Amino acid sequence: MAVAALLPAGAMAQSDPADAARAAARQIEAATADLQAAQDAPDRVAALTETTRAFEAGLAAMRDGLRRVSAREAEIARELQSREGEIAQLLGTLQVMGGQGSPVVFLHPSGPVGTARSAMIVADVSRGMEAEAAKLRTDLEEVQVLRQLQESAARRLSDGLRGVQEARTALSQAVSDRTDLPRKFTEDPIQTGLLIASTETLGAFASGLADIAEDERPLDLPPVSALRGDIPAPVLGRVLRRSGEPDAAGIIRPGVVLATRARALVTSPTAATIRYRGPLLDYGNVMILEPExxxxxxxxxxxxxxGAAGDVLSAGDPVGLMGGEDADLGDVISDGDTGQQTTGNGRSETLYVEVRQDNIPQNPDEWFRGMKD
Structure with missing residues (x-):
């Protein structure tokens, strides 16, 4: 199952809210089936990675679907409330007419001609009443369907939250058990410590990465330069701050900041060698990959x-998880109502993405798919 790197919910933005919610439910159902199959897959890491991303995509789509269903129900409710007097009058008229809106012919004092004219007038009014009654029935039926969808969505969300937690746990164990990754070099921990202690910028650290490797051997990986602009993003999220935009403290960095949900899975966009993984400067835990x-x-x-420095990854391999706490069902539902890209406790997780070529920062918008406006 292919999963888009950035938010998939936007792909359903133009569809009917009810259809979008049903499609999201099917995504979660499919991910649940994939999780069972992944436990016995020959490559458990790859299967569980795909399953985790499928759960994340399904949950994101379900949140968006739930938000749109709620918005549509509120829209209908506002419309019905604004027409309370008109609807009461319509219902009263229909009751007088027998509840069916069928024309009733009254004898007119002026004789047959008057009777015919009155019948035509009543027929015209009746057709208008029937149209209004049909619209009212449609609105009320849609509200009923939307409320039923909201109830079923809560069950699907609960299943999806349990599923994605199980998938992450199984994935972490599968990564820990993996011993068959090729290695390009062996990290020298002493040189790594010295490099970290002696550098104050990401650029200075990156320029010294070659010094922390031992027994490095040539390794041919598929070139990524030709894929520039069409490389999948490493995480399911949305662009929060672009290259060159100052943050709240006024600091300007050349990379892009992506807002993600709690515990979101981060993957390698291409085949690459892990050059460094661990804490660095004020960036928190950092993963530096060398695709070529x-x-x-x-x-x-x-x-x-x-993983470890020197490991050679395939495209789509997991490289880590974002922080935060998984939202409970109530938080997810209220989050779906707002449509905000936040975790259950109202706090966004953020992944900083930077691209360096010959140690010169590049604009990630020009490298990764879906990051441009």
């Missing part, structure tokens, strides 16, 4: 990082 000589992908702000 001279190019570095820097992902900073992770809570958990997988």
């Amino acid at each position: 000589p001279g190019i570095l992908f820097v992902f900073a702000g992770l809570d958990v990082v997988y």
Whole structure:
């Protein structure tokens, strides 16, 4: 199952709210089935990575669907409330007419001609009443469907939250058990410590990465330069701050900040070598990947990082998890109502993404798919 790197919910933004919610429910159902199959897959890491991303996409779509269903129900409720007097009059008229809106012919004192004219007038009024009654029935039926969807969405969300937690736990264990990754070099921990202690900037650290490797051997990976602009983003999220935009403290960085949900999975966008993983400066936990000589992908702000320096990853391999706490069902539902990209406790997790070529910062918008306006 292919999963988009940035929010998939936008793809359903133009669809009917009820259809979007049902489609999201099917995504979660499919991810649940995938989780069972992944436990026995030959490559459990790859299968569980795909399953985790599928759960994340399904939950994001369900949140968006739930928000849109709630918004549509509120829209209908406001419309009905604004027409209370008109609806009461319509119902009263229909009751007088027998409740069916059928024309009733009254004898007119002026004789047959008057009777015919009055019948035509009543027929015209009746048709208008029937149209209004049909619209009212449609609105009320839609409200009923939307409320039923909200109830079923809560069950699906609960299943999805349990599923994604189980998938992450199984994935972390599978990554820990993996021993078959090829290695490009062996990290020298002493040189790594010295490099960290002696550098004050990300650029200075990146320029010294070659010094912390031992027994490095040539390794041919598929070149990524030709994929520039079409490389999948490393995490399911949305752009919060672009390259060159100052943050709240006025600090300007060349990378992009992505807002993610709590515990979101971060993956390697391409085949790459892990050049460094661990805490660095004020960036939190950092993963630095080298997809080809001279190019570095820097992902900073992770809570958990997988693998070791020197490991060679395939495209889509997991590299870590974001921080935060998984939302409970009530938080997810209220979050869905607001449509905000926040965690259950109202706080966004953020991943900083930087691209360096020949140690010169590049604009990530020009490298990763879906980051441009």
